[in-house]
Amino acid sequence: MAISSGFGFSCRPNLHFCHCFRKVRFGSVADVIDEPDTFFKGYSNRNFDSVSSFNDGGFDDGNKAPVWKRFTSKELGITNGLIPRPTRLVLEGLKRKGYKVYLVGGCVRDLILKQKPKDFDVLTSAELKEVARTFSQCLTVGRRFPICHVTVDGTIVEVSSFSTSVRSGRAVRFDVERPLGYEKEDYIRWRNCLERDFTINSLMLDPYAKIVYDYLGGVEDIRRAKVQTVKPSNISLSEDSARILRGIRIASRLGFGFTRETALGVINLSFSVLRLDKGRLLMEVNYMLAYGSAESSLRLLWKYGLLDILLPFQAAHFVRSGFRRRDKRSNMLLCLFSHMDKFLAPDMPCHSSLWVAILAFHKALSDEPREPAVVAAYSLTVYFGGDMSEALKIAREISRPHDADFNELLEPCTLDHEELKEEVLHFDMAVRRALSEMTDEYHVSKAMSGFPKAPKSDLVFISLQLYLRVCKIFECVKEGKQVNIVAKQGSNIDNELLTLGSLEEVRHVFARVVFDTVYPISTSLQ
Structure with a gap:
């Protein structure tokens, strides 16, 4: 493989x-x-x-740049109280030394949208070596575009410098116009904004002057809910x-x-x-x-x-x-991830092993549809860490109707204990085979072979380490309940453990996602 x-x-x-x-x-x-x-x-x-x-x-109409604009923080509903303490300490430390400091990128965008930013990035007029001298826990990373990682209270704050782009040669290579009579500071900020990826990420917030600088129409693109590149x-x-x-x-x-x-x-x-x-x-x-x-x-x-x-x-x-390119309908694969999304947030992610496990699970089901009771018993066995007897007992007692819209689920039929157990073991083999094919270049290259005009690629980006972690999630079905493994108790999710990839937490969420998809509450109410 x-x-x-x-x-x-x-x-x-x-x-x-x-x-x-x-x-x-x-x-x-x-x-x-x-x-x-x-x-x-x-x-x-x-x-x-x-x-x-x-x-x-x-850049529209003959490469003319948008009008340069300034907004007050109040106009955009931003207060400094929304800036977390570690970021504030970094801003204050540089400000005290006389350097200019700004919040840049996606955090400004998210603050305008009243969303919690995943992280806060700082831009400063200080050289990176000056940043390193200012903070005791500071590490310079990156060769091509170096930045500083400043650690405060266990949180890493990224700090970049205006001077970095000049030395690294990130000069603007396309012609755009700028307003006449601009000030030097505006010009410096504008040049930095031109290096950003998207206009909605090109905003700069001065938390002390309480001004948001918008040189590329980012605020307008946020208002019209559009993503567009800064350069063509x-x-x-x-x-x-x-x-x-x-x-x-x-x-x-x-x-x-x-x-x-x-x-x-x-x-x-x-x-x-x-x-x-x-x-x-x-x-x-x-x-x-x-x-x-x-x-x-x-x-x-x-x-x-x-x-x-x-x-x-x-x-x-x-x-x-x-399924059309612009289809608004849903299907089982999308429903699985929709239910997974309900447990997550930008500041509460899951470990990558969870979504890889869901992809492998669905591929196996898509390749060979199964009865709802088999899928339920399988997911419950994973949840109980290999206790198949308990899983089979609960699966056979389920009275809630399954979602009949999914082609991956067969019409239910009555299976005794041994028949259900055998079907679960067969399905487990199919899931592990699906995972193996997803990480095998030959099988990946053949995935779209039935569609001659489709792009063909043998790209496999799932690492060996991640593959092995996903294998650990499912191995309990074949090996049975282990003495040192205790199934998670209660319905609450520990997001910190889920982010770290705790086996019990990932199994718990995996089972809930599958169960909620196969047996949705809305179907039961109908």
Whole structure:
């Protein structure tokens, strides 16, 4: 079995992307921007217009920049009390030494949206070496774009410097106009904003002057719920293909859409994510699936053709089941992740082993549908840490109706104790086989073989360590209850343990997600 261990190739920047990928063949993807809501078999032969021909995102009308704006914190509903103590201490420490300090990026966006930021990033006029001298617990990380990690009260606060981009050569390489009569400080801030990925992430908050600086129309894009790149999307997404996945993550979490130009850039350059290191890919996918917006992330990955590249087994399932690119309906896979999302939040994520386990579980069920009682008994066995006798007893007593809309579930029939036990063991073998295929390059490369125009890739980004952790979740079904393993008691979820990947906590949430999907309360009430 081949497990992810690195990509093993490099790309020369002047070559076309397609020349750099091994065992990858790309077909065109349907235009999800303007297409009528009709399903097409496999993939469309239509090609997109070049993203450079569109001018409704990034910098409009002859590369003219948006009007520079300032908002008071009060206008946007931001108070300094929303800034956590570790971040405030970092801001104050630098401010006392006479340096300018700002909050930047997604935290400003989230504060405007009245959402709790996942983290707070600080930008300062101080050199990084001055930051290191100011704080005793400070570590400079990153070679290409170095930043400081300042640890305060066990929390890491990221601090970047205005001067870093100048030395690292991140100069703006496209022409934009700026207002006449600008001040030097505005110019410095504006230049830094041009290095950001999306306009909604380009805002700067001065917590002492209580002013939000908006040089690129970020506030307006927040108001109209749009994600658009700072630079033209064909430039921005080519420079850093991780922005494609980051854009999907932001849009899914916030419920935003893409501007037309940015959407076209995402589709046209979707294959470029294969240039990313496999560890980076796993990190980005985990950000999408483990932080409370997995269902919407899967929908957007499918809509923009990225699911076909990153999770081809799941993409193949969508195609087989007639699920359109812009489909508003749901299915069992999306329902599983919707129920998982209910237990998570940006500041309360799960361990990546949980969503990988759910993907493997659903693949096994999709490959060979099972009776609801078998699925219930299996998930309960996982929950009880291998106590199958108790799981079988409870499963046979379930009177709540299952969700009959799922093709993965067969019509119920009466099974005695031994028959149910045998079916559970067979299903366990199928789940473990599904997990093995998801982490095997050969099987991944064949996932979309039934659809000739679909992109083909043998990409496996699930690491060996993660594969083994998921195996541990399911091994209790075959091996039986272990003496030193105690099933979790009660219904409360310990989010800290879930984030760390506690076996008992992950098994508990996995079983609840499966049970709530197969036997939804709404169906019972009907």
